[in-house]
Amino acid sequence: MRKNFFLFSLFLAFTPLTLWAQKITVNAKLDSTVLWIGDQANLTFEVSQQPNQKVIMPIFSDTIVGGLEMVAPVKLDTVKTPDGPILVTQRYVVTAFEDSLLYIPPYPFVLDGDTVWSKSLSLKVVQPFKIDTAANSITDIKPVFDPKFDWIALIKWILLALVIIALLVLLYFILRKYWMKKPIFESTPEIILAPYEIALNKLNKIKEEKPWQHNRSKEYHTELVDVMREYIEKTFDVNSMEMTSIEILAHLSDLRRNNKTAYNGLKQMFQLADLVKFAKFNPTPDEHELSLTNAYHFVNSTKVELTKPLEVITEQKPTSEKDETNTVS
Secondary structure: OHHHHHHHHHHHHHHHHHHHHHOOEEEEEEOOOEEEOOOEEEEEEEEEEOOOOOOEOOOOOOEEEOOEEEEEEEEEEEEEOOOOOEEEEEEEEEEOOOOEEEEEOOOEEEEOOEEEEOOOEEEEEEOOOOOOOOOOOOOOOOOOOOOOOOHHHHHHHHHHHHHHHHHHHHHHHHHHHHHOOOOOOOOOOOOOOOHHHHHHHHHHHHHHHOHHHHOOHHHHHHHHHHHHHHHHHHHHOOOHHHOOHHHHHHHOHHHHHHOHHHHHHHHHHHHHHHHHHHOOOOOOHHHHHHHHHHHHHHHHHHOOOOOOOHHHHHHHOOHHHHHHHHHHO
């Protein structure tokens, strides 16, 4: 009895020393105890040790145990705990391709000749689909993975493209201004038409449409008179748009003496237009044509050419003329 008590006392006395000498703990864990075929899980070993200790850990190549394969190489991570020891994490990404129950045995972690074993684990690998074994065809073990559209990557590419385009445009402007010595923006010169050119263009349009042939006599004469009013206002400086036909003819009394044919033609056109608009008169085709002919004659016989600036005339002068001018001078 005393001998047994003595041995038990010795065991209690030396056991704390052995535990103190080790100072490591090992924990093994899996993300999940159930795994679909082809899916992945993390197998983690956590070792709590002193900073100056060197623990020999198990090393796996491609397979942890039969049927449990490694997908990614081991990842080591060391974290210092507030109590002083460090926590070393050894993580493996694993997968399985066979419907089975896998047993992961304890693995040794050696420190100074002493061994600490991890706990054993189990993993259930499940086939989630019903496979028709009678069909002579290859079946996927899991559905095709449909990744989400990466909007952030698309936005980055668009922003990069916009930046490149902006840099190219800036480079073009710099070369154009400082190397080619040209203005950055070239303005298209505005084409200024003389009043008679505007009037003739409008008369040509009326001549092409011939509204009187489509039972639009009133619209035809109204449009024709408006063209002549606008032309007279710009050419003779008369506020003809606000005057009656009689008032316009009165302001053109000098024209009656200097160009009687043009004056009488304008008078005929105004009088016929007034009859059509106010008296509902229905002219003959010849009378319609006569009004248009008189309008052309009035514009062509009273037109005033625009005087072009000297710079424009110089630019439009042929090269041969410029050379001759320089030679003479």
